[in-house]
Amino acid sequence: MSARARHICFFFDYAALSFYSLGTAIVYSAYVFPDKWLNTLFHQCYVPIAVLNTVICTGMACYSRLGLPFLHYNHDVVKRFPEHQSPKFSKYLRVIAFAYPYMFDHIPLFYRVFMCVGEGCSDNGTNMVHYYHITLALLTGFLFATHLPERLAPGSFDYIGHSHQLFHVCGILGTHFQMKAVKQDMVTRGPWLLAHSVPITFANSVGAALLCVVVNLTIITLYSLPLLSAPACQEKKHDKGAKKASTRACLCSKTSRFLNCMVPAGHKTYRRGKKVHYG
Numbered sequence: 001m002s003a004r005a006r007h008i009c010f011f012f013d014y015a016a017l018s019f020y021s022l023g024t025a026i027v028y029s030a031y032v033f034p035d036k037w038l039n040t041l042f043h044q045c046y047v048p049i050a051v052l053n054t055v056i057c058t059g060m061a062c063y064s065r066l067g068l069p070f071l072h073y074n075h076d077v078v079k080r081f082p083e084h085q086s087p088k089f090s091k092y093l094r095v096i097a098f099a100y101p102y103m104f105d106h107i108p109l110f111y112r113v114f115m116c117v118g119e120g121c122s123d124n125g126t127n128m129v130h131y132y133h134i135t136l137a138l139l140t141g142f143l144f145a146t147h148l149p150e151r152l153a154p155g156s157f158d159y160i161g162h163s164h165q166l167f168h169v170c171g172i173l174g175t176h177f178q179m180k181a182v183k184q185d186m187v188t189r190g191p192w193l194l195a196h197s198v199p200i201t202f203a204n205s206v207g208a209a210l211l212c213v214v215v216n217l218t219i220i221t222l223y224s225l226p227l228l229s230a231p232a233c234q235e236k237k238h239d240k241g242a243k244k245a246s247t248r249a250c251l252c253s254k255t256s257r258f259l260n261c262m263v264p265a266g267h268k269t270y271r272r273g274k275k276v277h278y279g
Contacts, residue, residue, distance in 0.1 A: 010065060032185055060096065
């Protein structure tokens with residue numbers, strides 16, 4: 001995969017995570033809100049704020065890779081690479097971009113299972129399933145942020161057991177329990193919520209989801225245009241003295257006489273038989 005394609009694929013990845021957070025907000029608004037908070041101002045503004053969060057978080061995550069399109073990077077001038085110059089800062093931005101919508105979406109659930117006392121707390125058997133989901137979600141974020149266990153024993157978890165694998169396993173299990181809990185709430189509380197809660201309309205369900213898709217695709221397009229307009233460079237590779245020419249698409253700087261490709265920090269590449277480490 002070229003560096004250009006890698007960045008664009010990550011833009012779609014960030015937008016998908018934002019879309020998932022909005023889906024969480026939509027189903028929580030319909031079935032998970034505690035009885036005490038139904039029809040309050042926060043309940044009525046909950047889904048619109050979640051839509052705004054998707055815009056902010058997708059933009060923040062995309063910004064963490066290359067900066068602002070056309071201002072910090074374009075097809076021939078590279079002024080700033082946050083991912084290269086400040087990899088920790090970029091990581092912090094992405095963690096915030098993923099953690100913030102999760103924390104906002106779960107405000108009603110956290111209140112319901114941890115703080116609410118007495119009548120109107122919707123305390124039922126579903127709360128235990130919510131506990132499983134919250135525990136796995138916290139473990140998922142912990143693994144993503146700490147890179148454990150491979151940082152304790154470099155090389156020992158290159159193929160099996162590294163944090164990214166565990167991150168996805170915990171994320172999938174957490175999503176399983178999340179959907180199971182929402183389904184139980186839907187079955188046990190659904191009829192009562194239909195009569196007493198904010199009505200489910202096109203605007204606060206499918207309409208919000210479609211708006212999120214359109215806005216996220218717009219953000220991806222804005223961040224991808226400078227990459228798609230980049231010229232292609234040709235680099236000749238030699239293997240054991242044999243002349244084998246190959247073409248590689250990369251982002252080049254017209255102001256430099258050397259090949260200047262956007263290779264992600266920490267990645268290795270081979271040029272003319274010599275291993276070069278970027279970052």
